[in-house]
Amino acid sequence: MSRVQLALNVTDIEAAVDFYSKLFGAEPAKRRPGYANFAIVEPPLKLVLIENPAARGEGMTGALNHLGVEVPSPEEVQAATRRLAAEGLDPEVQESTTCCYAVQDKAWVIDPDGAPWEVYAVLADAPAATSLGCSTEGCAVEPVTVGAATGASSSCC
Numbered sequence: 001m002s003r004v005q006l007a008l009n010v011t012d013i014e015a016a017v018d019f020y021s022k023l024f025g026a027e028p029a030k031r032r033p034g035y036a037n038f039a040i041v042e043p044p045l046k047l048v049l050i051e052n053p054a055a056r057g058e059g060m061t062g063a064l065n066h067l068g069v070e071v072p073s074p075e076e077v078q079a080a081t082r083r084l085a086a087e088g089l090d091p092e093v094q095e096s097t098t099c100c101y102a103v104q105d106k107a108w109v110i111d112p113d114g115a116p117w118e119v120y121a122v123l124a125d126a127p128a129a130t131s132l133g134c135s136t137e138g139c140a141v142e143p144v145t146v147g148a149a150t151g152a153s154s155s156c157c
Contacts, residue, residue: 005068
């Protein structure tokens, strides 16, 4: 099953988990310090919450961390990479990278306003001893200002 991913910067992970648990009637699928993700069945959504008060700002400013499409297999990431490249979007490929407490294969593209999108497959859970960040230089959690063209590097999850 494929589903859209939405990763949000939040100022208080506990308050955000409480709110989104109530909103979607679901508990997080994964919790780590400063991090939670939900695997929402209806609507099909992977909601990722990243405690990052400095990036969040006030109101909606800095709320978006990144967007993605979770696919079930590395083969589907490869197929998406070929399709995106054929469309001239020049995807950045990362294989077996550790991001957001999971080992993943992924392909990144940036929309015209600077919002990073990933197509990714989770290969394995990463131990709690790992960090939120990633094992590759091209994958760093950075705020995205929606509506402003940026050359920001990719985020991860």
